[in-house]
Amino acid sequence: MVDGFSMLQRAALVPTLNDNVSRFRTLLHADVNSDAQFRFIECAGTRLCVLYIEGMADDRKISDFILRACVEHATEQPRRIDAAYLMEKVVEIAQCEAEQRVSEILDSVVTGMTAVLIDGCDEAVMLETRGYPARQVNRTTNESVVIGAQEGFVESLRTNMTLMRRYVPCSDLITECVSVGTQVPARVTMVYLGNVADSAVVDAVRRRLKGIDAGTVQGLGAVQQHIEDQPWALLPQILQTERPDRAASCVMDGQVVVLAENSPYALIAPITLFHQLHASDDSFSRWQYGTFLRLIRIIGMLISVFLPGLYIALTDYHMHLLPLSLLGSIAEARANVPFPILIEILIMEFSFYLINEAGTRIPQQIGSALGIVGALILGQAAVSASIISPILIIIVAITGLGNYAIPDYGFGIGLVICRLFIIACSAAFGLYGFCIGAFVLSVSLCGMKSFGFPYMAPVAPPRPHNPDLLVRLPIWLQKRPMYFAALKVSAHGRRG
């Protein structure tokens, strides 16, 4: 059966309408699929079959601009209609093309396009009639900014491509479509600036996308896992963003953006660690504010990874490194706590992420209740019951806040795992273990690559770059795109 299907798909159309229709009926399982529509009409004496999927295609477009146009088309005498004639004289839809291959027609029809099969012609006319319900462009949910554009990507690929076009109104913007997945093909689009992006990078992205040999690829999350340089690494080497303005800014820096149907966000490659610490606000704010916020974020990241490990190393092994008054406070607070500090930290970390995960899944209406239960009741009760020391709650709270300051969600989760690694090292060997953990982490980061570019560049190794890395200097000093761009010309037209 599968072989028969494959043969049908690989074949081309024949000039007999009934044969073509029966072939599509088989391929679309029309005997059981009630939404596969085959509408027979006559146009100037030639029989046509309009093929579409109900719900995916816009009924109004089909009836007004295809069916009515065909039926009402009159010629002085009956004539043989072919695809070219139909496109030129009859149908009133802007985007159309002739197609012979059955597999291509089938792929287009299931995504909402309409095929018009013509009796006596071995070509079908494919018409753009996609009109399925989709979410309107709305505010971003995970990457909120105070200043700047508020709209985010949606599930419709077409809308997302339009958003990119709006933000980068340039004839060099290329939107290249790639079909991904062997069994259920997914539409994926690469977006880049033809004269800015390095062709080697574009080729690498294209090659990796085409090299995905999975049967099905569920959205960009799966695409990301298939094309990353090091899938075993803890931190992502491809940036995810739901903000078209951020994606557009990366495109202008010479990076490649990948969009996909049903994915309300974009992938950006290549990237460095520093991209994951930047937020859109930085660009919209004055450089002093942008720099300040970015430094806060970097400190937040360092606190998030290292603070609990350092706390455990100092309080468990190197008490002499703490000022006496602080040591006294800690000892007093922990006097009645029955657990070692490691257990105490793990309980708090686990509770924190339990509340976090529950908060993500819980219906919005009862979200505030979770905050009350988590923060107030549990925290207060744990301290009163001497399960947790108050100082540890402060440590874990600051750590959590540091983690939330990181704009990239995946990067934040990766850092949590790094933090647990540092905690384990510190718990085992104190400051010696802490240093070993941090050292391994730094070498691992330096060994990572994103599409062949070092992850820690332009710091390690040094690369020419804009003064927009850890601190953000004034906009007029930023003269060049990222170092991985092919074109070294600034947004102001000066040579960098």
Add this chain to the structure above:
Amino acid sequence: MIVLKLNISRIASIPAAFVGATIRIFLDLALDGGTIHNGAWIAALLSALPSIPYLLCLDAVQSDKRMAIPLRFMLLSVTALDAAHVLSICVRAAGCLTLDYVPAHFLALPLALAVLWCVWRNGDAVGYAAILWIRVFPVLLLLVVTLQMRHYNARWLLPLLGNGFPDIIRSGVRASGWFIPATAIYYVTDRSGDKSGRRPLSAWLSFAPAVAALLLILRLMMAPAGLYGLTWEARLDALLTNGRAPLYLQLPMMLVFFFSAFHLLTCECFAASALLQRLAPALDGRLCAAVVTVACTGLSLSGFTVTAVDFIAPWLYVAVAATAALSSLLQGAPKGGERPCNG
């Protein structure tokens, strides 16, 4: 089948060699070389003089030539031995802090595993981490200096020559020997993409003794030389506790010490592993790294390295520099075989 070819680009190897050389000279003069004396920083500067001809030789010797095999073997032995010694320094330092009740092999094992993991990430990761450390190190050093500021005493640098010239020269020659294992990473650099006119290693590494001298000056201003100089542990304690500064101020110094030592150790282990792979090209890089790390850990735990390093240190420079010079001369001599005949 070779899964991992251990190599390192030039842009990564020079910072790695720089960090390695600086830290190795500092550790030798501040910890290993017996009683620290006021002239230690002068000895560090002097160590540059004999090192420069060696580094020029290193620039000249092509690592892929057969004539380099004796030098390669010599470098492998010395680098592995020094890596074992640095590992033992780290373990002893960890023990001196608060882990004195933990057996040495429990302290050596995690570090050995960490180093093995880092070497498996290949040379660029090691070199780029050294670049990162070069950026972070001054920040931490500034913190150390700021915290210690009130306790520095310039008068403790006097008398300037310490125990006198013979001691300074002896220490200088000894320190210059440590350039060899610390810069071995440059010897395994992939130079295929080198452009003529680039500054050679020798030019970059002339700064290493200067930085080591600066660190020694800071160390000497913390506490009078010789006051804590009786045992290795006492010297380490004086170094890490910032002399007379309050104990709680020593945290950044401990971070600087451990991270620097780890970088040196990783550079040396990587260099030794890559040299082993050059000597036995059929071996996979992962296996070479594992062999070197296990050997270094074993050597370090045997206690052999302390006496061996003490014994070879004064002769190290002469032995390896002579081998390097010989290799260099033999490469330059006209001969048949590999060398093309077009003159």
